[in-house]
Amino acid sequence: MTKYKGMNKSLLAMAVAVALPNAYADENAKDDIEHIQIISHYDKLRTEAGSATLLTEEQLGEYEYDDIHRVLSSVPGVNIREEDGYGLRPNIGFRGVTPERSKKITIMEDGVLIGPAPYSAPAAYYFPQTTRMTAVEVFKGPAAIKHGPQTIAGALNLVTRSVPEFTEGAIDIAAGGDGYTKAHGYFGSVVNNIGFLVEAVNVQADGFKELDGGGDTGFDKNDFLAKFNYRLQQGDIEHNFGLKLSYADEISDETYLGLTEADFAENPYRRYAATAPAKMDTEHQQVMFTHSMSTDNLSLTTRLYRNDYERAWLKLNSVEGKSPQEILLNPESEDNQRLYEILKGEQDSVVPGAANFLTMGTNDREYYSQGLQIDGDFSFNLFDLNHDLSFGVRFHEDEIERKHFEESYEMKSGVSSLVENSKRFTTLNTEHTEAWSVYVEDKIKLDALTLGVGVRGELMDMHYQNNNNPNDWLDKTTRIWLPGVSGFYQLSEDSGVLFGIHRGFSPASPAQSSEIEIEKSTNYEFGGRYNDGVTEFEVVSFFNDYSNLKESCGQSNCGDSLQQDAEFNGGAAHVYGLEAQFSQRYPLNLQLDIPYSFVYTYTKGEFKNDRRTSFAQWGEVKSGDPLPYLPEHQVSFNVGLSADKWRTSLAVKYIGSMPEAAGRSWQEGTQEFTLYLEGQEVPSSTTVDLSASYDFDDYGQVYLKVDNLLDEDKIVSRRPYGARPGKPRQVTVGYKYQF
């Protein structure tokens, strides 16, 4: 029986690694057999320019998080908008880009694009199950240029479990409050030179919200993964062939409807009766073939991939044509009072003289995403200089087909039920993209200076078709080159300074005319690092200069179904800030060490022009107005204490207040625009998570974790409709056994 390799390490070493989230990272892992992880462990000063952060399996296991929001809380420069408390549909931004549905960052799994349709519809309604990941990598600044199409903010790579070199397996079961359960297991081995791995996860919960009239408000997610690989040595060349098959599904009782301020104050976890029928139903499949080969100075990885994703989300769109946001903001007005009471189930839809039905929309969408990508790395000497050349080419194709429809529901005696034959289609269209991308980056060593010069090219052929009108279509071709320069100057063995400048770009959807300006920015970063193996300190400042900031409407951020998929120009904008992290370990005595770390992020985003928009988070903006959902200050503090058989860890995260909307309402002639949530803020919050474990050696490990120890219950967002809470205190007990 083979010991699981992670478990062979001493717990002390593991605890140190956990508390130093960014200390040991270097790009271009060459020891990684499947080439799915981009950054490798490194135990001294990193000489890369640009920000690259690695969260290891040990760190991910520390708190057993299922929620990517919590996983990323210790990474500097990440801005998040909470929504459902479980992180089912994450809203992640880096360096101030809008966090909405993580659409402005490049999301990958094992090095390939994993979003449902990253070019045609980048909103990441599919997000891989975090529990089964063995590493999470974050790239910002010029480091992001190798990972398009979104290059303004950066890229996130989630790494699945590798096929083991020897037989190994594990089970992990856990149960917690609000009906939370997790069952996770994997087994892998090598038979006749063919390695395999099978893995399955089920995570479910009844939900922490209390539905009027009773019922579940949680979710049930399944993930299955199978991997096979075959290794072949031909002379000096080692080949590795891999096949990955994965399947995931989710059913969740999720809604976009929150609460009025008064109802939130009374019970933040209430859910109105009108949300009872809400349901998200998704299914995702992936097939990927991989070939990698390497010699002493060349490595090449080829990936052929196909992702299919379907989702249908039934949720409340409006009541009698009126936005729930409008009703919840003024529930007591005479116009809204009856509709508000219908939402709560306190009035029936049909009363003498009035019939006000609930309009429930099902945004039914099918996606596929497929491609072939080759990434390489070549080291050589030229002009007496050491060059490390990274290059890649990818052909990618993706498509979204929208089949949105609405149905009427009647509220009667507190129960919302479907009105038969009331289905009507609202949006029927297809967006499709075929994209070629290339990048090349040369890292040149000039004494103490490591200079990186690179460029990324994207050539996109896009097609939009209204499936209800053959004459409503658009064909568009866009080409763009995105250069970047970065450098690291080593001052001493333990310290150095870094700088970078690169062009950022975010593709416009296929339905946007080529005459509409695309989103571009020039991004600068400058900072320094110190690492003596015990203390790590890094400070990076950044400045993103947007020539045109763009936004697009989904129901989650706009709430107005008439505006869905519309894009808006915000004009010039600046985002700048500072990311600082410090980590160290404090030896208490010979047996006990206290590793701890601080991470601080300052971000300021503001418009640099005056303009009137109809975007639900902007309205009329003026130069100097802040970008919504961007906290100026974020601080996290992690501390651990561990001995031979046990360990405890505490994570504290502070997020400053952030505006819900940027500008103001406006009126011009017969045109008027009401900016809901004008002047409102998401309050600052402090969340504390605690975890502890005890190791029974051959009998496995018991762990306990408390998410949100202080039971923080402030509003995390007033979107899509009304005030929403984060997850309340949740105590979970689990057991892990590895062999």
Next chain:
Amino acid sequence: MRVLTPLSAVAVAVTLLLSGCGESSSSTAGSEFAGGNGTTNPTTPTTPTTPTSFDEAALVANLVNNVLTPTLTQFDQFARAQQTQIAEYCAAEKSQSDTAAELHDKAKDSWRAAMVGWQYVELMQVGPLLENGEALKNNIYSWPAGGALCSIDQDIVYHEDGFINGDSSKPYDIKARTSDRKGLIAIEHALFSTNYDHSCSFANEALAPWNSRTVEERKVARCEFAHTAAGDIVVNSAAILARWQGDNGFANQLINAGSSGSQIDSAHTALNEISKALFYMTKELKDIKLGEPLGLFTNSCGSNICPQDVESDISEHSKENLLANIRAFKQIFTGEGSSTDNTLGFDDFLDAEQGSDVKQRMLTGLAEAEAALLAIDGSLKQAVENETAAVTAVHDKVKNVTDELKNDFINKLALELPQTSAGDND
């Protein structure tokens, strides 16, 4: 130098690329591409591909002077007559005069006349009728949004008490009341409802004693409320006329479109404003007034036949309302208004743009729709229940007109499809 040469070349390339020369985008679009807003129907191009020789300004002038302005002034007269008639009825009802019943009938007739007058206006919603979220229009007639009888019953009591729900700090002021609690809908309930109990499932403090009061007292309370509501209609009608008439009124803005004194940039844009109003026939008339009672859409009865969902169901005046709508449409289409001297209408514009066949199909459709409506005996409410096929026939005939309106009419004349019609239910 060996080092600097290649590095300089790279630096120059990077600088050029950063300065933006590395970017291009081009596209071709379908004839009805409208910005890819994802809705099921597109909007159409708004500018004629070839300039028209038709005198669009003359058409606008005739429609304004001969149809729109007379319609608004006529309604204003009906509104004033209604206020007077209701006042007379109230006086008789309070004094329990023998003439009360007769004056009640006259008051109801005055409401019917005002409603017919207003149904013409419904087809002519431009300018001041659309400003501020259609505030003035809704103050007069908030259908289809307003009309919950409970809300009106509450306001009848608040009006009588002089306060909102017994709160002396909130005096009753009809100007400040929401549109669903006043206007023609509220007067209809106050004058025509024969059930004198309130319609609320839970009576608030002010409404609690209502059902135990005498019918006479309740009739008086309803009548006096109706009188105040009729006065409010007169005020709002005057406000519409004030914005409509005069040198800077919207009528002149339309007529002088394209000249320096007007905010409307061309006669074609002015025509667009007027033609958009015709789309009332698509959604409100066809889908809501006819389609919903027929069960073609979700209604109070689920999706079944639903007689109580007809417009003006208490007064059973929905057939007359529809007739007024169709005739108002025809007036704008043909330009045949209060004066027979000038009949320049959209029909003439269609002739000029090789659209005579479209014109004929629309005129035929209008005539058939009117005939089908007049063929119904009794009220529309009864017909929905007993002569469903006859009501369906009216719906089909109206649809013939709206199909032309949405397609060939706007295409021939290069007019806009209103955003609200882009996602309709055909």
